[in-house]
Amino acid sequence: MIEQSKGRDSLKILAALRDYGIYFALVAVIIVFAAVSPEFRTRENALLVLLQVSVTGIVSIGMLFTILTAGIDLSVGSLLAVAGLFSAIFAQQDSPHFNLWLAISVPILTGLLGGLLNGSIIAGAGVNALIVTLGTLTAFRGFAVWYRVNPIYNLAPSYRLIGQSAIGPVPVPVLFLLATAIAASIVLNLTRFGRYVYAVGGNQEAARAAGINVRLVKLCVYLISGFSVGLGALVFTSRLGAAQAISGQGLELQAIAATVVGGASLFGGKGTVSKTLVGALIIGVLFNGLVMLNVSSPVQQMVIGAIIISAVYLDGILKQKG
Amino acid sequence: MKNSFRLNALSLLVMLAAISACKTSKAPGQAPKELEKESVIGVSYQNLAFPYVAALQKACQNQAQKLGVKLIETDACNDTNKELENVERMLGQKVDCLAFEAASLDASVASIEAANRAGIPVVQFNGKANGGDYVTFVGSNQIESGELLGSWLADFYKNSGKDKLRGIYLRGVPGQVTDIARNDGFKNKLKNNGLIEKVQLIEQYADYDRGKGQSVTESILSKDKNFDFIIANNDDMILGALQAVNQAGLTGKLALVGVDGLPETLEAIKSGQIAATVFQDPEAQGAGGIQACVDHLKGIKLEKQILIPFRLVSRENVDQFIEIAKRVYVK
Numbered sequence A: 001m002i003e004q005s006k007g008r009d010s011l012k013i014l015a016a017l018r019d020y021g022i023y024f025a026l027v028a029v030i031i032v033f034a035a036v037s038p039e040f041r042t043r044e045n046a047l048l049v050l051l052q053v054s055v056t057g058i059v060s061i062g063m064l065f066t067i068l069t070a071g072i073d074l075s076v077g078s079l080l081a082v083a084g085l086f087s088a089i090f091a092q093q094d095s096p097h098f099n100l101w102l103a104i105s106v107p108i109l110t111g112l113l114g115g116l117l118n119g120s121i122i123a124g125a126g127v128n129a130l131i132v133t134l135g136t137l138t139a140f141r142g143f144a145v146w147y148r149v150n151p152i153y154n155l156a157p158s159y160r161l162i163g164q165s166a167i168g169p170v171p172v173p174v175l176f177l178l179a180t181a182i183a184a185s186i187v188l189n190l191t192r193f194g195r196y197v198y199a200v201g202g203n204q205e206a207a208r209a210a211g212i213n214v215r216l217v218k219l220c221v222y223l224i225s226g227f228s229v230g231l232g233a234l235v236f237t238s239r240l241g242a243a244q245a246i247s248g249q250g251l252e253l254q255a256i257a258a259t260v261v262g263g264a265s266l267f268g269g270k271g272t273v274s275k276t277l278v279g280a281l282i283i284g285v286l287f288n289g290l291v292m293l294n295v296s297s298p299v300q301q302m303v304i305g306a307i308i309i310s311a312v313y314l315d316g317i318l319k320q321k322g
Numbered sequence B: 001m002k003n004s005f006r007l008n009a010l011s012l013l014v015m016l017a018a019i020s021a022c023k024t025s026k027a028p029g030q031a032p033k034e035l036e037k038e039s040v041i042g043v044s045y046q047n048l049a050f051p052y053v054a055a056l057q058k059a060c061q062n063q064a065q066k067l068g069v070k071l072i073e074t075d076a077c078n079d080t081n082k083e084l085e086n087v088e089r090m091l092g093q094k095v096d097c098l099a100f101e102a103a104s105l106d107a108s109v110a111s112i113e114a115a116n117r118a119g120i121p122v123v124q125f126n127g128k129a130n131g132g133d134y135v136t137f138v139g140s141n142q143i144e145s146g147e148l149l150g151s152w153l154a155d156f157y158k159n160s161g162k163d164k165l166r167g168i169y170l171r172g173v174p175g176q177v178t179d180i181a182r183n184d185g186f187k188n189k190l191k192n193n194g195l196i197e198k199v200q201l202i203e204q205y206a207d208y209d210r211g212k213g214q215s216v217t218e219s220i221l222s223k224d225k226n227f228d229f230i231i232a233n234n235d236d237m238i239l240g241a242l243q244a245v246n247q248a249g250l251t252g253k254l255a256l257v258g259v260d261g262l263p264e265t266l267e268a269i270k271s272g273q274i275a276a277t278v279f280q281d282p283e284a285q286g287a288g289g290i291q292a293c294v295d296h297l298k299g300i301k302l303e304k305q306i307l308i309p310f311r312l313v314s315r316e317n318v319d320q321f322i323e324i325a326k327r328v329y330v331k
Helices: A001-034 A044-069 A076-089 A100-125 A129-147 A157-164 A171-190 A192-202 A204-209 A215-241 A249-261 A272-292 A295-320 B002-026 B051-067 B080-092 B109-118 B143-162 B178-192 B210-223 B235-247 B263-271 B283-296 B317-328
Strands: B039-043 B070-075 B096-101 B122-125 B136-139 B167-172 B199-205 B229-232 B256-259 B276-279 B305-307 B309-314
Touching: A001 A171, A001 A272, A001 A295, A001 B199, A044 A076, A044 A171, A044 A192, A044 A215, A044 A249, A044 A272, A044 B210, A076 A100, A076 A215, A076 A249, A100 A129, A100 A157, A100 A215, A157 A171, A157 A215, A171 A192, A171 A215, A171 A272, A171 B235, A192 A204, A192 A215, A204 A215, A215 B080, A215 B210, A249 A272, A249 A295, A249 B210, A272 A295, A272 B070, A272 B210, A295 B199, B039 B051, B039 B283, B051 B070, B051 B283, B051 B317, B070 B080, B080 B096, B080 B109, B096 B109, B096 B283, B122 B283, B136 B283, B143 B167, B143 B178, B143 B256, B143 B276, B167 B178, B167 B210, B167 B235, B178 B305, B199 B210, B210 B235, B229 B235, B235 B256, B235 B263, B263 B317, B283 B317, B309 B317
Parallel strands: B039 B070, B039 B096, B096 B122, B122 B136, B136 B305, B167 B199, B167 B229, B229 B256, B256 B276
Antiparallel strands: B276 B309
């Protein structure tokens, strides 16, 4: 009897590790930095980390939707540059084009348009998402550079409030991130569409047999990814105070890393918003903490790479045992 | 002893002869021949997505128009395979001269060798590859830009009245040639001025990227706000750092210095937000590249290297640089 309950306990621990392992990992990383560096464990620095992951976090959540359907969106970084330039055009101080509402809405629209383009090709023609978004990654970047090589700067103070101000102690970009996360959680957990997203990723044929419009679901996840890129572009541009055609290079890899570290499966059907956020936070905390400790960037890259691999490795091991 | 003295004297003679040979070749004695037809110059740019290279392109176009030559322009997009394809295509189009901005130190040699085989003269500008035959290189010595950063810091130290200074040094991409040269020039200058012990530097790479310059500076300042200056190996990183400094409520408390002379930095120098930058001259490099092609086609002998000096820009002399920037940073 005792033996059996012991066995059951260790199974429970294993199950808990499998479900919450990523949270333990985040806590462990935080504890290590807090122990080594007193400046790390301040409220200001905690808020700074949240601020620094806000753009990646928002884009990662959009990326999660595409990954849940066994898709992917490699075009996010390039699309962010295009949306950022279009936002900045209307945000420039002393410009005849200045219009705060357009500066806020145009990047979102741009993101949606980019998502529509990706989604309609992937869903409509049934082409592999990796190939389609690899194409748009190149095309969007080309467009950004063709449209404007030199940075757009001197952005109006009212516009810069979006990325550079705080409500109470909390930076506004962090509120954008939280709002995105809550909205995405509601959509994924409490709506029929959310169940469809998981179903399409879990087994596309079964989903189709169950009467789900798979194409429509696929189109929608790329629209959602585009939307979050637009929102990310708005936050990014206003936080940096400038838009550049070369912005957002490599953002797709950061966003994919955040979702995968957060336990999402590239084969679809598995992953949650909260764990994706934790994935983004682990990478953000590592960057912040390692810079504070003045660790050089090649070493930072090795550490962050090792953490990503060990997270995925642990996930694989635990899945086998579970 | 005697022998080695003779050898030294001999080598001295040879050197003198070489120097005077250089001088005579530069002298305007020989009459340059007129070009019979409209010359076509093929231009290969490293990556036109960078504002600096786009400015270089504008300078090339302006100069070509001035001299009445035709340009065929290509963009390597930082890809040496694409660079080689572009060059081969231009060679097929029978350009008279190739103005070449190398995308890579070693991998770009293939493009130059392709032009050598086709018998087309090559003028390198801004970026230079490590091999192949070429007429001349028109560009800047990147060590010099680091040295100017060092001279700025030496002056800043003198005027600060402090015994010790603390600063942040934002580096570019680890292992990249320009970054290494700027770092060497900077550190050598500090050493020569006896400042190594007097200046404490926190050094971090920020990949020449504005967003990364911002977040790296944020994290450093989150630990410790007690700095006198920030120096960056390019303007984008210092512009990112400027945002971080303002966000941390340290506006005006730190002197910021970059390298490049982007219009945005020049305006920030004029308004006092940035202390200085090291100006790299796209107009002189681009125009010089095209001019060198035309001179060579006219039969004028050129030196192997035409150096375009870097210049330190501060609030006192910023206006003249804003004028240059207006002409070439247009798109």
